[in-house]
Amino acid sequence: xxxxxxxxxxxxxxxxxxxxxxxxxxxxxxxxxxxxxxxxxxxxxxxxxxxxxxxxxxxxxxxxxxxxxxxxxxxxxxxxxxxxxxxxxxxxxxxxxxxxxxxxxxxxxxxxxxxxxxxxxxxxxxxxxxxxxxxxxxxxxxxxxxxxxxxxxxxxxxxxxxxxxxxxxxxxxxxxxxxxxxxxxxxxxxxxxxxxxxxxxxxxxxxxxxxxxxxxxxxxxxxxxxxxxxxxxxxxxxxxxxxxxxxxxxxxxxxxxxxxxxxxxxxxxxxxxxxxxxxxxxxxxxxxx
Numbered sequence: 001x002x003x004x005x006x007x008x009x010x011x012x013x014x015x016x017x018x019x020x021x022x023x024x025x026x027x028x029x030x031x032x033x034x035x036x037x038x039x040x041x042x043x044x045x046x047x048x049x050x051x052x053x054x055x056x057x058x059x060x061x062x063x064x065x066x067x068x069x070x071x072x073x074x075x076x077x078x079x080x081x082x083x084x085x086x087x088x089x090x091x092x093x094x095x096x097x098x099x100x101x102x103x104x105x106x107x108x109x110x111x112x113x114x115x116x117x118x119x120x121x122x123x124x125x126x127x128x129x130x131x132x133x134x135x136x137x138x139x140x141x142x143x144x145x146x147x148x149x150x151x152x153x154x155x156x157x158x159x160x161x162x163x164x165x166x167x168x169x170x171x172x173x174x175x176x177x178x179x180x181x182x183x184x185x186x187x188x189x190x191x192x193x194x195x196x197x198x199x200x201x202x203x204x205x206x207x208x209x210x211x212x213x214x215x216x217x218x219x220x221x222x223x224x225x226x227x228x229x230x231x232x233x234x235x236x237x238x239x240x241x242x243x244x245x246x247x248x249x250x251x252x253x254x255x256x257x258x259x260x261x262x263x264x265x266x267x268x269x270x271x272x273x274x275x276x277x278x279x280x281x282x283x284x285x286x287x288x289x
Contacts (some may be wrong), residue, residue, distance in 0.1 A: 033062040036124045036252060039151070041073040043131055043163045043166045045092075046235040047212065051245035053094050053103040054262045057266050059255040064095040068116055074130040075143040078113070082150045087112040119260055124252060125151060126210065128164040129281060132177035132235060134194025134213075135168075137199055148204060160207035162251070167216035167273055173232025186226075202207055207218045211286040216240070219278045224271070238267045240273055246279035 013142065015225070029113050038044040048065045056063035068089040070077070081088060091111035097104045102147070127147060133139035168190035182189035193213050201209065219239070220226050225235035228240040235241045242264060257279050263272045 005238070031123075033064070033223060034124070034252060035064045035066075035120060035122050036126065037066045037068070037122045038126045038128075038164075039068050039078055039113060039147070040126070040128055040164075041069060041130055041235060042071050043128060043212075044164065045069060046125070046241050047164070047210075047248055049094055049105065049242040050237070050241050051262070052248055053096060053243055053266060055257065055260055056253060056255075057096055057103075058101070058260050058262050059123035059249065059253060061253050061255065062096060063252075064093070066119075067092040067094070067114055068111070068113060068123075072130050074133050075127070075140060075147060078127075079143040079146040079150070082113045082147060084133070085112050087114070087115065089116070091116055114154060117151065117249045122159050124160050124162050124208070125155060126162045126164045127151075128138060128166060129196075131166045131169075132175065132181060134166045135182060135189050135196055137196050140196060140200060144200060144204065160252055161205075162208035162210055163197070163200065163204075164208045165193065165209045165213045167213040167228075168193060170226055170229040170232045172226075173229070175233050178232075188257070189267040209286070210248060212244055212247060214286050215243055215279055215282040218219050218282055219243055219275065221280065224272050224274060235250070238264055239271050242267060243279055246276050247283055250279055273289045 008037075020111055033224045036048070044067050048067055052065065053063050069092055070089055070106065082240075087110045091108045092107070093106040094103060095106075127144070129140060130146055131142075151161070168186045169175055171186045171222070173186075178184055178189070182192065197213075216228050216235075219228055224239055228238065228243065230236045235244060246260070249255060249257050249260075257276045260272075260276065
């Protein structure tokens with residue numbers, strides 16, 4: 001009799017746990033539509049301009065992403081562009097097509113940050129540092145504070161600010177800043193980036209953190225190896241960009257990338273599963289540094 005009661009108790013506890021998780025997921029469910037604006041550079045192109053809209057659609061979220069792009073754009077340049085209302089960005093809008101069958105990209109040149117901020121109601125605005133400065137703390141301030149203050153003055157109280165952490169270069173990278181800034185060492189660059197991100201997250205309030213650098217470094221420890229970049233620093237068109245899109249999906253929507261069937265051409269099912277698992281684990285474990 002006692003054994004029967006024990007088994008029943010175990011079953012009831014298991015059912016209760018399942019119900020708790022289900023209710024928690026429901027309470028944290030992403031809205032049916034989400035609008036995100038990136039104040040970025042080519043590393044935000046890697047994250048949001050391929051795969052992300054499609055993955056979100058598979059998870060039932062109609063995602064619209066605006067990406068303000070200047071190649072290699074630093075926090076200093078973003079802050080000065082905002083200060084001068086400079087219309088110098090390529091504004092790239094990613095969304096589902098009107099028929100909902102595929103993702104589309106609309107590119108508009110000569111747009112300012114202010115124009116993009118006031119062009120619609122944004123749920124999330126993301127910021128990031130240029131990759132070559134991402135491990136050098138002296139390049140962050142006072143520009144990050146100025147950019148946060150300026151952006152906050154032009155968004156609604158409901159809009160959330162997210163910080164996007166970029167990644168260390170591939171060990172064989174030939175980027176001109178790799179040797180002088182980081183001794184040509186991926187491990188050193190990664191440690192410096194993590195240190196800078198710890199400092200900025202301790203000094204500023206961000207509503208969300210996208211640990212791109214951690215995801216790439218974790219993926220490098222799988223059988224994928226140090227092959228996530230196509231040129232040593234920009235992400236590969238297959239596994240690299242897919243990994244980052246899966247991570248953004250998880251952080252932005254709270255929906256799991258695990259089991260998504262969408263993937264770009266050229267990827268194998270094994271690569272899809274590896275990248276999904278890395279993104280999922282990192283998103284759950286690295287909400288801060």
